[in-house]
Amino acid sequence: xxxINIKKINKYYGSNHIIKDVSLDIKSQSFTVxxxxxxxxxxxxLRMIAGLEDINSGTIAIDGTVVNDLAPKQRNIAMVFQSYxxxxxxxxxxxxxxxxxxxxxxxxxIEERVHEAAKILQIEDYLQRKPKQLSGGQRQRVAIGRAxxxxxxVFLFDEPLSNLDAALRVQMRVExxxxxxxxxxxMIYVTHDQTEAMxxxxxxxxxxxxxxxxxxxxxxxxxxxxxxxxxxxxxxPKMNFINTKILSSNSKGTxxxxxxxxxxxxxxxxxxxxxxxxxxxxxxPEHLLVNKKSSSSWxxxxxxxxxxxxxxxxxxxxxxxxxxxxxxxxxxIKVGDSVKVGFDPDKCHLFDSSNNSFT
Numbered sequence: 001x002x003x004i005n006i007k008k009i010n011k012y013y014g015s016n017h018i019i020k021d022v023s024l025d026i027k028s029q030s031f032t033v034x035x036x037x038x039x040x041x042x043x044x045x046l047r048m049i050a051g052l053e054d055i056n057s058g059t060i061a062i063d064g065t066v067v068n069d070l071a072p073k074q075r076n077i078a079m080v081f082q083s084y085x086x087x088x089x090x091x092x093x094x095x096x097x098x099x100x101x102x103x104x105x106x107x108x109x110i111e112e113r114v115h116e117a118a119k120i121l122q123i124e125d126y127l128q129r130k131p132k133q134l135s136g137g138q139r140q141r142v143a144i145g146r147a148x149x150x151x152x153x154v155f156l157f158d159e160p161l162s163n164l165d166a167a168l169r170v171q172m173r174v175e176x177x178x179x180x181x182x183x184x185x186x187m188i189y190v191t192h193d194q195t196e197a198m199x200x201x202x203x204x205x206x207x208x209x210x211x212x213x214x215x216x217x218x219x220x221x222x223x224x225x226x227x228x229x230x231x232x233x234x235x236x237p238k239m240n241f242i243n244t245k246i247l248s249s250n251s252k253g254t255x256x257x258x259x260x261x262x263x264x265x266x267x268x269x270x271x272x273x274x275x276x277x278x279x280x281x282x283x284x285p286e287h288l289l290v291n292k293k294s295s296s297s298w299x300x301x302x303x304x305x306x307x308x309x310x311x312x313x314x315x316x317x318x319x320x321x322x323x324x325x326x327x328x329x330x331x332x333i334k335v336g337d338s339v340k341v342g343f344d345p346d347k348c349h350l351f352d353s354s355n356n357s358f359t
Contacts (some may be wrong), residue, residue, distance in 0.1 A: 002063060002153035002186040003028045004049065009058030011044055011210075018044055020210040021058070026188060027203070031180045033189045035197040036207035036233070042190045045207075046156050049188065050079050062153060078147035079156040082163065084139040086131040092118075093127040096146045103150075110149075117148040120182060121175075137168045141175075148183070157189040161196065173199055194234050198222070206230050228355035231282050237313060237324045239349070240288075242281040246273060254350060254358065256281055258343070259318075264296035266348050268358035279358075280351040285313060285326040287347035290333070294342025302337050316341065 004026040011019035019041050026032050034042040047053040049060055051072035059066050067075050086095050093114055100110045118124045121141045131139055140160060147155055157176075161169045177200050180187050191197060197204045198218045205215040206229075214226045225231035231239045247255040253267040256279060266281070273279060289297075300323065304315035312331040316323040316339070325341060333339060350358040 004154065004186065004188075005059075005061040005064075006045075006049075007059045007061075009045075009048060009060060010056045011041075011048065011053065012056050018210050019048070022210070022212055023058075024205060024212065024215070026186065028186055029184050030202045031177070031187045031189065031200060032203045032205060033191060033197040033201035034205050034207060035191055035194055036213075038192060039209075040207040041210040042192075042207050043158055046079075046158055046188060046190050049154070050077055050156055051075055052079075075154075076152050077154040077156055078150050078152040079158065080140075080143050080147050080160045082159045084131070084143045084163075086139060086142060088131050091128050091130060092123065092134070092142050092145075095131070095142055096127075096149050099146060099150050113149040113151070114145075117145040120148065120179065121145050136164050137172060140164065140172060144176075144179070148179075153186065155183075155185055155187045157187065159191055160189075161191075161193075169196075176200060195236055198234070204234075206233060208233075224357070225282075225349065226357050228280060228282070228351045228357075231349060231351070231357070235284055237285050237326075239282045239284050240323050241321070242283075242318075242323075243320070244279060244281050246275050246277050246279055248275055249273070253345075254279075256350070258296055259298050261298065262296055264343055264345055264348070266345050266350050266358070268350050270350070270352050270356075270358040272354070272356075273352045273358070278353060280355075282349035282351060283343060283347060285324045286311075287344055288323075288325045289342035289344065290314070290325055290327045290331075291340050292342055294340075294344070296345070297340050297342045299338055299340045302333060302335055302339060305333065305335055307331075314339065 006024040008021045008023050009019055036042050044053060048055055055068050059068055096114045097110045118127055123141050161172050173196060201218055204218055204221055206213045208229050214221060214230045221230060221234050244256045247257055247263055253265045254269055255263055255265045258264050300316040302314050303317055306313040310329050312327050312329055314325045
């Protein structure tokens with residue numbers, strides 16, 4: 001078992017309050033992803049768990065033991081960094097064995113653990129090579145293998161795929177997910193890439209300016225964002241946002257203005273908003289209907305078309321940011337065409353003036 005319990009941790013750099021009363025329970029053998037924009041505090045939290053950053057207040061416990069005052073080597077964790085941090089003069093075998101040698105493990109045990117990790121990562125043929133003879137993906141596997149050989153309670157990954165090209169990142173995402181299933185280990189993964197978070201995580205923790213904005217399963221966050229920030233951060237392309245106002249509301253839903261030309265009733269309500277209040281309507285690109293019958297629709301001109309094969313994204317003229325619509329991959333719509341866009345009320349979201357979601 002390797003459950004991690006974080007209770008009201010805080011971190012200051014001088015007068016800057018970086019991590020603000022963060023509490024989080026990470027289940028044993030889970031794959032938890034900390035995601036957010038640069039500067040949100042995700043790597044700082046990871047380093048606090050690892051013991052590489054001091055905790056100004058609060059506690060971090062691993063398996064019920066508070067580790068605030070324990071050195072990194074006493075926490076039984078292994079960390080994989082964005083940079084591979086391999087010793088260039090050592091072979092792959094010696095890089096992977098280095099930590100075990102420091103622990104004064106027997107030669108036979110070192111051999112067994114290194115070959116076991118190399119087999120899992122499919123790098124057995126590279127054990128006698130130097131890092132400069134490897135590709136970026138192979139080097140990252142060696143860095144992960146070095147962590148595996150230690151058989152830690154917890155694996156910590158700090159944006160390990162950032163230096164890889166797009167195709168290799170997809171491959172390594174699959175490999176890491178498979179590795180998690182093989183090892184049944186607790187893994188905490190930091191990234192700014194929400195696609196990595198959605199495809200690998202059991203649990204996603206979205207951070208914004210040092211606080212947890214929302215946590216939950218990937219589809220829970222995607223379908224039910226608790227606030228405007230999560231709605232815009234999770235999803236690619238991001239959710240469309242339309243500034244509007246409440247026309248009326250009752251227990252069944254909220255009627256809002258639609259571009260000043262029509263209205264739409266969203267089956268969501270708020271105890272803190274009433275008629276006349278400014279709100280934000282949110283809808284994902286794939287939930288908009290193009291040139292189809294709809295009780296609520298809006299017409300606009302297309303100014304950009306992105307064809308991705310499996311789907312096509314249309315960018316429509318709108319005051320402020322453009323409206324992005326996803327349609328069929330073989331769509332014949334082209335730049336300059338006018339299209340009618342329908343809104344499915346059941347797929348729309350509303351956010352109040354405090355950016356919190358209607359329920």
